[in-house]
Amino acid sequence: MDSKISSIRSRVLASKIPLFLGLLVAILLVPQLAFADVYVPLHEYLGYFDSNGIYTVVGNVKNTNDFGIVPTITVSVIDDSKTISKIINHVPLGPGKEIPFKIKFPELLSNTPVLVNPEIIFQKAITHDIPIEILYDKTLVKHSDGHITGRIQNTGDQTIFYPKIYAVxxxxxxxxxxxxxxxxxxxxxxxxxxxxxxxPDPAITEDVFYYSCFAPVDTTVIPVTAKKNDGDFDFRYDSGAWYSAAKFDETGTILSIKGYNSYPLETYANFEFPPISGNEKFSVTLNDEPIEFIQSIDEMGFWHVAFQVGPTSQGTLKISGFDKGLPPEMPKIPQWIKTNANWWITNQISDSEFLEGLDFLFEKQIVSVPERDVINESQWNIPSWVKNPTGWWYEEKISDDDYLNIIENLVKRKIIVI
Structure with missing residues (x-):
C-alpha cells in the first residue's frame, strides 16, 4: 500500500468533543450584529465562485470574551427566490482568539447569489491554547503564484497530534x-x-497580496447528515478537500458523496462513521474506480475510512459496505474503559492504569470540570473505596450518567487527583 496512505492512522476526530456528546454547557444565543463579543466581521465575510464553479463562502469568527466558546455559524444564500442555509459547527475557540471558516454551495443554480449576513450561537466551553506558533522569519514566503510556505513550531511540552493551520x-x-x-x-x-x-483557490491566485490571522487548531471536522433507511445517519470527515451532497442508495448500504479538491497538490480525507453492527467491511471508489484506503476503528468505537485525494480533482466518492438500518445509541463511556474498570476492581491492573481511562474521559470532555490542575502521572491518586461505585457501574446497577456525575464530583473535591 502507498506509504503516504499508510501514514494515515486511526484517529479520534473529536479530540475535544465526541461526536455523540455535546459539551456539558449552556447554549448562549447571540445575534451576530447585536453584540461584539462573538462575531464575524462583515469585511471578512464574502462569497465567490471557485475554480470548479462552486459558490464558496468564507469568513472569520472572532471571540472577544474572556472565556472559551464553541461557535455555530449559520450561513445563508439567496438563490433566485430560494434561501439555502447551512450550519457550521466549528472547533473550540479560546478567549481573544479568531478562527476562519469556509463552506461551499454546489447546489446553487443562479449566477448572482445574494449572501445573507451570518448568524452565530455559541456554547461556553473550557478551551486550551494550542502551543503552535508561526515562525515569522525569512522562511515565511509568499510566492509568485499566490501560495505561501512557512514553518510552525510546537512551543509546548506535549506532542500535538493532527495539527492544522488556517489563514485569511x-x-x-x-x-x-x-x-x-x-x-x-x-x-x-x-x-x-x-x-x-x-x-488559495486557483480562481483568485493572481489577486493575492498577503496572508493574516494564522490560526492553529488540533481538530477540524465537518458534520454531515444523510438520509438512510427512513432515518438520519450522522457522520463526519476531516480533509483538505470539500465533500457535499451525501446520500445513501435505497438499500442503505452504499454512501455516495461529491468531492472537490481545488488545490494543485495532493491532500487527504478521513471519514468517521458510527458503527451499526461493528462488523462492517468497507470498499471505496472514486468515479466508479477503486481507490486504496485504510479502514480502522478508534478508541470511541467509530469507524474511520482514510485515503489520499489527488490534486485539482473532483468526482463522486462511493463508500459501500454499510449494514442496513441505523446505528444504535452509542454508550457515553467507551467499552474499553468499562473493561479496565472490571480489571481494576479485581486487582488485575494498577490504579494509574485505571486512571488513564478516566483521564481520557476528561481529555475528550465526556466529563468536564471547570479547572483541573496539570500534574505529573506519579501524583495521580484514587482511593480504594471508589471501587464500590465503579463496581455498581460495571454491573449496570447505576447508569453511565450516574457514574460520570460521581467521577466529576470526586475530581472537583480533589478526592480523585488526576
Missing part, C-alpha cells in the same frame, strides 16, 4: 479566501519545527 487570504483591499495547510501532519513533538504550505 487578502487582496489589496479586500479578503479573497480562507485557506489551510495542504499537508497532512500526523504530529509535532515539543520543540519540533515543521514546514507547511497553503494554496
Amino acid at each position: 487570504v487578502h487582496g489589496y483591499e479586500n479578503v479573497l479566501d480562507i485557506t489551510q495547510n495542504i499537508e497532512y501532519i500526523e504530529k509535532i513533538e515539543p520543540g519540533e519545527i515543521l514546514a507547511f504550505s497553503m494554496y
